[in-house]
Amino acid sequence: MEQKAYWAIKELNFDATLFGEKRLLQLNELDEFRLQAYESSCLYKEKTKRWHGKMILKKYFKIGDKVLLFNSRFKLFPGKLRSKWSGPYTVTNITKLGSIGVMTTNGEKFKVNGHRLKIYHENAINGVVEEVFLELPSLEN
Missing domain, CATH: 1.20.5 (Single alpha-helices involved in coiled-coils or other helix-helix interfaces)
Structure with missing residues (x-):
């Protein structure tokens, strides 16, 4: 070989x-x-x-702030006009690592990652609101 x-x-x-x-x-x-x-x-x-x-944007919350929670299960039940945010919840506890304790209106408390929250602005109006009433067109010309 x-x-x-x-x-x-x-x-x-x-x-x-x-x-x-x-x-x-x-x-x-x-x-x-x-x-x-x-x-x-x-x-x-x-x-x-x-x-x-x-x-990544830094988010700062204070105890007592009203916040909205991102609904991560939204993808399981899709809906075109369904909101991705649930709430409002009240901030009860803030930790150094980014975990935030929130409380529902019923008094239930749970912890959430701070990146899943955003501030809830009560009674906020975006810009000038103008009401326009529509009328049916008249047939007389």
């Missing part, structure tokens, strides 16, 4: 030592390519993490 392999190499004008060196160079190139890909992926992850961190 060894003689046949040696004969095949000799027949095709291959030098075994030259071929071995070439194979080592290819393995080194492959290793360098793998390291470069790893570094690229690390840089990409850092860049996306920084971008994501910039896009």
Whole structure:
């Protein structure tokens, strides 16, 4: 078997030592390519993490604030005009890690991630409100 392999190499004008060196160079190139890909992926992850961190808005709540809770189960029961927010709830407790204790109007208390809340503005009017009464058109011309 060894003689046949040696004969095949000799027949095709291959030098075994030259071929071995070439194979080592290819393995080194492959290793360098793998390291470069790893570094690229690390840089990409850092860049996306920084971008994501910039896009997160800080929310500040005080005890007694009225808040709305994002309904994460909205996707299970889709409705075109259904609100994604439920509430209002009252803030009862705030922790350093971002967990916020809220209370329903019934007195039930539970904890929620602060990113799922937004301030509820009672009696807020957006801009000037104008009422326009529509009348039926008259047929007399």
